[in-house]
Amino acid sequence: MKNTIAERISDFIKNFPPFDQLSKGDLYAITKEVTITYLEKDKNVYVEGEVPHDRFYMIHKGAIALKKVINSKQETIDRLDEGDIFGLRPLFAKENYATDAVTEEESILYSIPLATFKPLISQNKDIVDFLIESFASNTENPFSKELHGTLIDHRLDLVANDKELFELQPVRYTKKVITAKGETKIKDIGQLMKRHRIGSIIIENDHVPVGIVTDADLRNKVITGEHTIEDSASQIMSTPVLCYPKSVSISQAQLTMMKHHVSHLCVTEDGTPNSKIIGVISQQDITVMRGSNPTVLMKAIKRSKSTKELKHIRKRIMVLLEGFMEQNIPLTQTSKIIFELNDATVKRIIERCIQKMDRQPPVSFAWMSFGSQGRKEQLLHTDQDNGIVFESVKENELEAVRDYFMLLAKKINKRLNAIGFDFCPADIMAKNPKWCLGLDEWKQQFNQWTSNTGNDEILLSSIFFDFDITYGDANLTNHLSEHIFEITKNNHLFLSKLAASALRSASPLGFFRQFLVEQDGAYKDFFDIKKRAIMPISDAGRLFALSNHIKNINNTAERFERMAELFPEDKEFYLSCSYTSKALLKFRTKQGLLHNDDGRFIELSALTKEEKMKLKRCFKTIAKVQELIKLKYNVNNFM
Structure with missing residues (x-):
């Protein structure tokens, strides 16, 4: 005989994730054990x-506030409403509750036993994914060691076992690295090899690492007579x-080698040239997969002969x-691969445009994105957002000299527009003489x-302080980067104004868990994920990078x-910020x-309950990082 109460519960919870x-059948098996x-x-x-209780909870009617004592004062850190689940994470992590759960109004809760729920979901990848994202974005303790060793590793195993995704696995690099000093003679380098x-x-x-000498360097620079074996390696x-860091994927390593015409990459502790060497990757270390889509596309980009082909x-x-x-596929891997392909596309357009000029560039230059x-x-x-x-x-x-690069930039911007990169509405493009400058001019800018930190200057800082070289002389962009860190070091006034600017978009949630939407215009009642969510977290990241000399x-x-890494005592908080950044980008x-x-403007009525829950978790992190900015930087005078 059917349990009519269980059927009614099932009819309700089946509309919400992860149920x-x-x-x-599995749903009914759970709901038979639910108490009200x-x-x-x-x-x-x-x-x-x-x-922790032996069960977790779902709100059928009413609202729950999660509260925590912070600085001797109890504060509400989250509010939950109908369909939300809570109290699940401590059961998996085997931790005591980290908050109070208090009813904000009369409430009816469904109590769901973990003993019934857990066996039914262990082989369900979609539910495992949901729980990972839920736990990882819980800023109270987002990266529990216990969970990291179980659920998250289980998800990674699913990826690792898929042969189609082999190219996205980390490269097996050579850990025994042979090194030398810059003053070592070339003949000794050859003997080491x-x-x-x-x-x-x-x-x-x-x-x-300060440099690399390969057998190609010996062929091209020594055997040709350009240098003698008595000269130094430098x-x-x-x-x-x-x-790159040790997590670099096979596909990304392949793309980088093809793009830069190199046969070796260095592996360092943090993936930058400023940390300790831990390995080296050569072409021989990489198994090139037949039919590798990113590799095929990269080859097509490099062979392209027209803008139409690139489009x-x-x-x-x-x-x-x-x-x-x-x-x-993890967003970290996805974004790196798509970046390399986009970057190579822009580089190919620049190469072809230079060929169409009546002469080669009069001086060295770099194209910046x-x-x-x-x-x-x-x-x-x-x-587009670019400059020269x-x-x-x-x-x-x-x-x-500027006239030459202005003409080149017009050709490049035009072709980028033709393949799908729209012209910048604010005209922040290299064809604008304001953004086609010599190195000294850029430093002055x-x-x-x-x-002179007015509102316009701070706004431009949020655009121009994040730049990357796409083509040309890296020494120019390196000099510019060094200059930026030099002039912002201990510049407390600028950093305070930059911090105030990072707070210009308040937390994306308004009164009682409601999304803040556009009030008028073409996107009235739509949610602007760029302005209200992505910009606040990226502004905070930029501020921390400048003020901590990253x-x-x-x-x-x-x-x-x-x-x-720099502040291990707050490691979990900063990792939750990293997760939020990736989650928002993936959502957009x-x-x-x-x-x-x-993907900028989102119709909230078209979102599922699960999607709204994921966004709200990200918004909690944004609110917390904004509170941290208020505490760390003197922003009161600039708000």
């Missing part, structure tokens, strides 16, 4: 520090060294991105932004991961692919 992923609890307003479900039967030597200083080494390739890149999203592309976060078709920095020249030569890292998630990307736009 919407269960079969009818009625609580009046201001009653505790459980209290902070209490040993012969003795160890290797094709490269990393040149280091205090265990940090005279023929390639610098700077292309560095077609860009469409294929979007298909690849959609496939990655559908397969739930700003904003989301500079942060390696541009996945969808968005507008060229070698400083004498005043009487300046305008002639940054000086002005950091000393070099060579522009990506928002990676900036927070670096903060977690999925929405953009779904609606064939840039």
Whole structure:
């Protein structure tokens, strides 16, 4: 005989995650064991520090506040309403409750036994994914060691066992690295290569890579007579060294080698040239997979002979991105691969445009990408943000040199627009003479932004302080980066104003758990995920990077991961910020692919309960990081 109460419970909970992923039979098996609890307003479900119950809870009617004592004062850290579940995480992590759960109004709760729930979901990948994201975004304790060793590893095993995703697995790099000093003679470098039967030597200083000498360097620079074997390694080494962390994927390593025409990569502790060498990757270390989509696309980009071809390739890149999203490939891997393909596309356009000029560039230059592309976060078709920095020249030569690069920039911007990168509405493009400057001019521009800190200067700082070189002389962008860190070091006034600017968009949730939406215009009642969620977290990442002198890292998630290393006492908080950055970018990307736009404006009524829950978790982190900014920086005078 059927249990009619269980059937009614089943009819309710099947509409909410993670129960919407269960079969009818499994759902009924759970609901038969559910008990119903009625609580009046201001009653505790459980209290902070209490040993966890043997069950977790779902709100059928009413609302629950999660409260925690912070600085001797009890504060509400989250509010939950109908369909939300709570009290589950401590059961998996085997931890006491970290908050009080208090009814904010009369409430009816469904109490669900873990003993019944857990066996039914252990083999359900979608529910495992939901729980991982739920726990990882719980800013009270987002990266529990217990959970990291169980649920998260289980998800990674699912990826690792899929042969189709082999190319996304980390490269097996050579850990025994043979190094030498810059003053080592070339003949000794050659003898080292012969003795160890290797094709490269990393040149280091205090265990940090400063260059690399390969067998190709010996062929091209020594055997040709350009240098003698008595010269030092520093005279023929390639610098700077292309560095990656040990987690670099096979596909990304392949793309980087093809893009930069190199055969070796260096592996360092944090993936930058500023940390200790831990390994080296050569082409021989990589098994090239037949039919590797990213590799095929990269080859097509490098072979392309027309803008029309590149436009077609860009469409294929979007298909690849959609496939990655559908397969739930980790966003870190996805964004890196798409960045390399986008970057190579822009580089190919620049190469072809230079060929169409009547002469080669008069001085060295670099093409810089700003904003989301500079942060390696541009996945969808968005507008251009770019500029040119060229070698400083004498005043009487300046305008002639600028005219050359202005003409080149117009050709490049036009072709980028043709393949899908829209013109920037604010005209932040290299074809604008304001953003086609010599190195000294760029330094003066940054000086002005950091000393004359009005609202316009702070706004421009949020765009231009995140830049990445796409093509040209890296020494120019390195000099510019060093200059930026020099002028912002101990510049408390600028950092305080930058901090105040990072708070210009309040927490995306309004009164009692409601999303803040646009009040008028073409997108009235839509949620602006860029303005209200992505910008606040990326602004915070930029602020922390500048104030803590974090070099060579522009990506928002990676900036927070670096903060977690610098401040281990707050590691879990910064990792939750990193997770939030990636989760928001993934959400925008999925929405953009779904609606064939840039994913910025979201119709809330079209979102599922699960999607709204995920966004709300991210918003909690944004609110917390904004509170931290208020505490760490003197912003009261600039709000």
